[in-house]
Amino acid sequence: MKLFMATETHIASAAKNAEDTLQCWSCDTLFPAGSHFCPHCSKVQKPVAADYFSFFGLPRKLNLDGSTLEKEFYRLSRKLHPDLFVRATPQEQEWSLETSSRLNDAYRTLKDSIARTQYLLSLEGVQLEEQSKAATDRARQTGEEKKQVVPPDLLEEVFELNMQLQELRMSAEKDPEVIAQLETAKKNFETRLQGLHFELKKLWDAWDQAINRGVPSDDPERLQVRNQMVDLLNRRSYIRNLVRDVNEALQN
Numbered sequence: 065m066k067l068f069m070a071t072e073t074h075i076a077s078a079a080k081n082a083e084d085t086l087q088c089w090s091c092d093t094l095f096p097a098g099s100h101f102c103p104h105c106s107k108v109q110k111p112v113a114a115d116y117f118s119f120f121g122l123p124r125k126l127n128l129d130g131s132t133l134e135k136e137f138y139r140l141s142r143k144l145h146p147d148l149f150v151r152a153t154p155q156e157q158e159w160s161l162e163t164s165s166r167l168n169d170a171y172r173t174l175k176d177s178i179a180r181t182q183y184l185l186s187l188e189g190v191q192l193e194e195q196s197k198a199a200t201d202r203a204r205q206t207g208e209e210k211k212q213v214v215p216p217d218l219l220e221e222v223f224e225l226n227m228q229l230q231e232l233r234m235s236a237e238k239d240p241e242v243i244a245q246l247e248t249a250k251k252n253f254e255t256r257l258q259g260l261h262f263e264l265k266k267l268w269d270a271w272d273q274a275i276n277r278g279v280p281s282d283d284p285e286r287l288q289v290r291n292q293m294v295d296l297l298n299r300r301s302y303i304r305n306l307v308r309d310v311n312e313a314l315q316n
């Protein structure tokens with residue numbers, strides 16, 4: 065229910081702006097943007113360019129009730145099901161398909177807390193460092209050094225780890241001691257990842273509170289939380305890459 069209530073509040077405040085009011089193509093009813101169907105005649109409406117939060121009528125906040133989002137996703141999926149549009153006009157069929165595809169993208173992004181955070185940061189104008197698996201593989205293939213800054217407090221550990229990894233790769237016989245060291249290192253990094261997740265949750269709270277208080281996007285408070293999230297996600301992906309490297313080395 066929370067999502068629905070949030071939706072209503074969001075729509076109510078959005079509707080104050082004339083640009084956010086739409087008119088049904090079929091029955092001319094005026095309705096607030098953010099609804100994909102006319103509230104009067106229920107006809108599907110022309111898709112409007114909107115970010116994934118707006119698609120669900122949600123404010124740009126990071127704490128999100130997953131089960132409510134899921135319910136809303138299934139509710140809209142049912143309403144957009146192609147079977148319901150077999151007798152509709154080609155235009156309505158096209159709009160429903162387009163909205164349906166947008167719905168899937170929006171849901172996939174918002175239901176995952178990390179993807180949601182990354183998406184929000186991209187809306188806030190941040191470009192996250194490319195530290196995905198694809199970027200790593202590409203860097204390996206081209207032999208280029210991947211742009212990845214070692215978080216300062218990890219320097220020593222990473223140095224140590226790289227030595228151990230190299231030792232393991234170079235030796236024909238796997239040294240059980242090196243393997244044990246790598247297993248330990250892996251556990252330590254995994255513990256750090258859990259810690260980062262806890263820190264991230266606190267940043268979501270700080271962000272949401274700023275949004276609730278209507279703090280403007282260029283306010284230092286908001287920028288600070290934003291930058292802390294960027295830093296944290298970069299650290300997270302750096303450590304995840306390390307864990308992956310260790311796993312690969314241990315499997316070979």
Ligand SMILES: [Zn+2]
Binds near residue numbers: 089107
């Ligand atoms: Zn209508």
